[in-house]
Amino acid sequence: MLGLDDADPLPGKHPGLTVLNDRPVNAETPPHLLNDSVTPAALMFVRNNGLVPRGLPETPTTWPDDWTLRITGEAVPEPVTFTLAELRRRFPTHTYQITLECGGNGRKEFSPPAKGNQWGNGAVGCPRWTGVRLRDVLEAAKYDPRKAVYIGYYGKDTHLSGDPDKVPISRGVPISKALEDESLIAWALNDEPLPLLNGYPLRLVFGGYPASCSGKWLSEIAVRDRVHDGEKMEGQSYRVPCEPVAPGTAVDDEDMCIILEMPVKSLITSPRTGAVIEQGVPLSVGGHAWCGSSEVARMDYSIDFGSTWSRCRLQSPANRFAWQRFTAEVTFPQAGYYEVWARATDADGRAQPMVLPGWNPRGYLNNACHRIAVKVV
């Protein structure tokens, strides 16, 4: 069963990715491999709920023109179908650099442990996405703005059990989010066809929301007259307690609320943790900071466990929802063991916590400060 399959479990991906699960395929990128300002395709993390559709090329070089996308749901007068070729020809094309982060990124640290893939810090990436605005396509399908509440997607991935009637995942976003400029139906990542494991040939991209909203292998978008009720929208999936709870609390489904915007966060991508340096030599530290709504306004680092903080240089984002590069030259007062902690603060003054934020049953939204170990000798 397992182990007999010789096929590459991660086609098109860097060998340095950490595989958390091979059925379904889930893999994260260690922070030091995420140092590029624009994340290369091979380093984009993989998070799947179902099985990758069969019959698609492992390393795509072109697009299937006849791939179809249906626009359905209560808030369109009748279903409309577009081929991928029609999407590309008919609508204006846009490119944005957009951060996608799994809602469960950082789950590994929660105590008591939260169930699911035990993500470290690397279920995040920020490549350039090219496609058409979802808004333009919904308008072409004559969606009814008075009725539309939510959009929900369906893709061609299949359920783990092999049951063709079961949908592995069908999530979505409120219509207001769907209509934003940066909300894309995308076919390209860094100007190439999407990697198979990231949704080739067509997917949604919503910046600032849990990446599970950005459906892959996209075949249908339903414009709903209610909050979408697809697989993994309800119950406890991608939800957190509506009211804060003590760690380990059992929370009823009706007391769980859907995660919308992701919190402010940052990652030290250079150097790799464990650096040994000589005393008196400044250490160049760099990384990225991002948040779900506005912009990251301020970036600080600490080498004394938060007792004192120093400012990092922080670049502006390439566009809304793109992560921002930060850098700092760090000097250490004497030899010994240090941790460099990084803390981002958004434009609304919300900073990353140094301890774990609010415990929740499924372990979402851990935006605690990232840190690396450094030894000065």
Added chain:
Amino acid sequence: MSRKLRYVLILVALIALAGVGYLLFDREPEPQPTVAKPSRIVDGLDMDTGLIAEGDYLLVKGNCLACHSAKLVTQNRATREGWLEMIHWMQEKQGLWDLGAQEGPILDYLATYYAPEESGRRPPLEDIEWYILDTID
């Protein structure tokens, strides 16, 4: 544990499981729940799956891995109640079958070998691989 003792334990477990399986089959034929065959064990781990090759791991191998990878088990930690909750969720949402008499032994195995560890609000950094950083550009 010595190789011989382990062998005997596995044999005993297998005979016991075969008995449970027979009883189940005799009462109510259920084609799905199965006991997997043992495979190579290295350093106490089942080489097919990475599961800790102790207790009723063959029941986990036979039932849980029909749908998902063993990594979904080995990377998680939970109490007996927590594992039961996950099984119920899989039965409600994901098409997992009724585990019948095998549920108890499966839960015992999971709660014993994949139990939660106390880690606090920020554990110390672990498994640091120190390396000399070349600071000359």
